[in-house]
Amino acid sequence: MAGSINAHPALKASSPQAPIADFFREDIHHNGAFTQVALLAYPLFGNGPASPTTTPWFLKDWIQTGDQTEFTWHQQLGPLANARQYLARNVFWQQTVAHPTYDQFWQERNILPHLQHIRPAMLVVGGWFDAEDLYGPLSIYKTLAQKSPESRPMLVMGPFGHRGWSEETGHTLHNDLYFGDSLATYYQRTIEAPFFHHYLKGAGDGKTGLPNVYLFDTGLKGWRTFSSWPASTSRSLRWYLTSNGQLSAQTTKPIRFQEYTSNPAHPVPYSEASLTAEPDFSALASYMSADQRFASERPDVLTFKTDILPENLTVGGAITVRLKVSTTGTDADWVVKLIDVYPPDEPNHPYLPNPNRQLANYQQLVRADVMRGRFRHSFEKPEPFTTNQITEVTFPLQDVLHTFKKGHRVMIQVQSSWFPLIDLNPQTFVENIYKARNTDFKPARHRLYSDSFVEVSWLP
Numbered sequence: 001m002a003g004s005i006n007a008h009p010a011l012k013a014s015s016p017q018a019p020i021a022d023f024f025r026e027d028i029h030h031n032g033a034f035t036q037v038a039l040l041a042y043p044l045f046g047n048g049p050a051s052p053t054t055t056p057w058f059l060k061d062w063i064q065t066g067d068q069t070e071f072t073w074h075q076q077l078g079p080l081a082n083a084r085q086y087l088a089r090n091v092f093w094q095q096t097v098a099h100p101t102y103d104q105f106w107q108e109r110n111i112l113p114h115l116q117h118i119r120p121a122m123l124v125v126g127g128w129f130d131a132e133d134l135y136g137p138l139s140i141y142k143t144l145a146q147k148s149p150e151s152r153p154m155l156v157m158g159p160f161g162h163r164g165w166s167e168e169t170g171h172t173l174h175n176d177l178y179f180g181d182s183l184a185t186y187y188q189r190t191i192e193a194p195f196f197h198h199y200l201k202g203a204g205d206g207k208t209g210l211p212n213v214y215l216f217d218t219g220l221k222g223w224r225t226f227s228s229w230p231a232s233t234s235r236s237l238r239w240y241l242t243s244n245g246q247l248s249a250q251t252t253k254p255i256r257f258q259e260y261t262s263n264p265a266h267p268v269p270y271s272e273a274s275l276t277a278e279p280d281f282s283a284l285a286s287y288m289s290a291d292q293r294f295a296s297e298r299p300d301v302l303t304f305k306t307d308i309l310p311e312n313l314t315v316g317g318a319i320t321v322r323l324k325v326s327t328t329g330t331d332a333d334w335v336v337k338l339i340d341v342y343p344p345d346e347p348n349h350p351y352l353p354n355p356n357r358q359l360a361n362y363q364q365l366v367r368a369d370v371m372r373g374r375f376r377h378s379f380e381k382p383e384p385f386t387t388n389q390i391t392e393v394t395f396p397l398q399d400v401l402h403t404f405k406k407g408h409r410v411m412i413q414v415q416s417s418w419f420p421l422i423d424l425n426p427q428t429f430v431e432n433i434y435k436a437r438n439t440d441f442k443p444a445r446h447r448l449y450s451d452s453f454v455e456v457s458w459l460p
Contacts, residue, residue, distance in 0.1 A: 001111055001140060004120050004151075013199035015123040015192065018133040018162055019140055022110040024102050024379065026135040031395055032102065032379050033333060033372040034433070036074055036423040037284050039083055040065070046090035061090070070279040071269055074420035079441070080434045097434040102379035112139060118148035121206070123195045125187075127160030128218055129174045129288040134398050145228065152206045155229055156191055157401070158183060158216045161285050171351045175286040177364065178349040179221050217314070218289075218366070219340065219403035230317040230399070234457035237315075239306070239412065241323075241452045247306045247410060255324075257447040260300045260416075262332070264424045264441040267417035268301060269294070274420065287421065292339050292363040295413060302448055305341060305411040313404045317457030319367060319397035323414070324452045326391065327373075329427035329444030330384040334393050335418045336454065337368035339411035340404055363411060366402050370422050371395035374429065384429035390449065412454055416446055 001016040020027060028038045040063050049057035063086045065073045077083065080097075087093035099105040122144055126137030137157070144153035158165050159172060159179040165187050172183040191214055198208045211225035239247040243256035269275055271287035272294040295301045321336045342362040349359070374382035376393045385391060404410050417424060426433065426440040 001115075004118050004122065005114050007118075007120050009119075011120045012204060013121040013123070013196055015125060015195070016137070016140060017125040017166070018127070018130055019124070019136045020133055021112050021136040021139045022106070024106045024110075027132050028096065030370050030422060031372060032375045033370050033425075034080065034096075034423040036080070036420045037070070037281065039063075039074075040279055040281075042087050042090050042093050046087065046092035065279045068279070069275060070277050070283055071274045071420060073279050079436050079438060080423055081436065097432070100432045100434055101382060112143050115140065115143045116147045118144060118151040120151060121195075121199050122151045122153045123156065123192065124153060125156045125165060127162065127164050128157055128216065128400065129159065129161045129164075131284050131288055132162050138399050141229065154195065154210065154212055154214070156187060156214045158187060159218050159221070160184070161288070173351060173353065175289045176291065176352060176354070176357050176359070176362070177289050178351050179216070179218070183216075215401045217401050217403050219314070219405060224401065230457060231459060234317045234459055236455055237458045238453045238455045239304075239410070241302075241304045241412060241414065241448060241450060241454070243450045245304050247304045247412060251451045251453070255449055255451050257449045258302050259445055259447040260302060261443055261445050262300055262416035262427065263443040264417070264427065265443075267419035267424060268298060268415045270418045270421035284421070288365060290365055291357075292337065292365055292413065293361070295415070296363065300415060300417075302414040303411060304413075305409045307409070308343075309404055309406055309408055309410070311406050313410070314402070314459040315366075315404070315456045316401045316459040317399055319400065319457075320455040321371070321395050321397060322453055322455065323393045324390055324449035325393055326388050326447045327385050327427070327444050328387055329442065330387060330429040331425055331427055332373040332385065332444060332446060333370050333416050333418070333422065333425040334373060335368065335370045335415045335422075336397065337413040338366045338397065338400070338454070338456075339413060340364040340366050340402065341409040341411050343407045367397045367400045369395070369397045370418055372425065414448055
């Protein structure tokens with residue numbers, strides 16, 4: 001993407017694929033919260049070799065995790081301050097610790113303000129299940145469409161994890177879910193090759209015959225085309241998080257609340273696989289569509305759901321979370337998950353990686369993200385919570401295109417840890433969480449009030 005800014009006239013077309021836009025919102029952060037599973041990758045990015053080398057320069061600093069599971073290794077690490085034993089000489093880690101807020105250091109690395117008057121034609125590509133770079137392609141496409149329409153931007157989002165569109169896999173799976181056959185090859189032949197042929201060998205006038213936006217519906221499991229994104233036909237729909245566990249179009253009167261205790265010593269895993277997988281990023285690669293039944297049973301996870309849907313409901317576009325909360329602590333994380341609950345008679349498909357897995361009553365994660373409460377008003381100037389005072393926490397989830405099918409339910413889950421995808425919040429306000437001590441981490445009682453809601457865009 002950077003190479004297309006002030007580009008040489010000979011550069012006619014470019015395809016940023018899984019591009020990074022802002023490191024404070026993707027890869028190593030989610031809304032300012034640290035992506036702790038990325039800790040093990042720091043030796044790869046932190047210090048390059050001083051001269052050409054014939055061996056991987058990072059192996060001498062690679063973090064050895066032994067035979068522990070991902071969840072156990074990160075839990076036994078303790079506070080992030082303990083990562084110094086592995087990364088004391090790592091420049092990138094030093095920079096991360098030194099800049100815990102969205103200060104000038106991170107702002108200067110945000111590419112979005114520079115995407116003006118881009119001349120090459122742009123094909124922006126991403127995956128709906130890309131655990132590393134989902135914010136990038138969506139935000140870059142929207143910025144190009146607004147600030148650089150002369151780049152004739154196109155957007156493609158498929159049912160892929162990171163780089164999944166770049167190689168043939170036969171049956172296209174993500175985690176337990178099957179989406180079709182040879183979808184990467186289909187994209188390459190139907191979109192990518194015609195795009196470059198037009199601009200490099202054809203007329204190059206922008207009349208490609210291709211759609212501006214080509215997106216995969218992860219519920220209906222098929223491609224859809226749009227003239228723009230967000231779609232001009234989208235409408236707003238609110239689901240209130242009522243005190244009886246229902247998702248409702250209206251809030252209840254009087255306003256009530258549900259509460260739970262969030263204990264940093266017993267965090268909610270971000271994935272069931274994290275409890276058994278080695279720290280090799282396999283759980284990270286699969287969590288974005290994973291079954292959430294393991295979380296639904298926990299007392300520190302609030303669950304809300306609709307009645308059985310009488311007809312298909314397509315959510316397409318932005319998702320906004322607006323919570324009313326209070327806490328007995330002075331800081332807190334808020335994780336919100338949008339989930340598709342399958343019916344009890346859902347059949348298994350023939351390509352399940354684990355034949356013992358049952359799709360009946362499956363709770364498919366559709367979209368989720370975290371908001372670090374200290375940043376609820378500003379990413380530049382964090383603020384503590386006032387104990388037991390009701391306050392609003394608003395944040396976006398990344399876009400989706402997903403049809404909740406007739407007979408399914410929509411579920412929302414709310415929790416305050418998502419470990420070790422996201423580092424633990426001490427729930428005590430400290431200046432720099434990277435330097436927090438063991439004694440800073442304390443249980444807190446959180447309340448969620450029934451005038452909280454999740455607002456989605458739905459497509460008629």
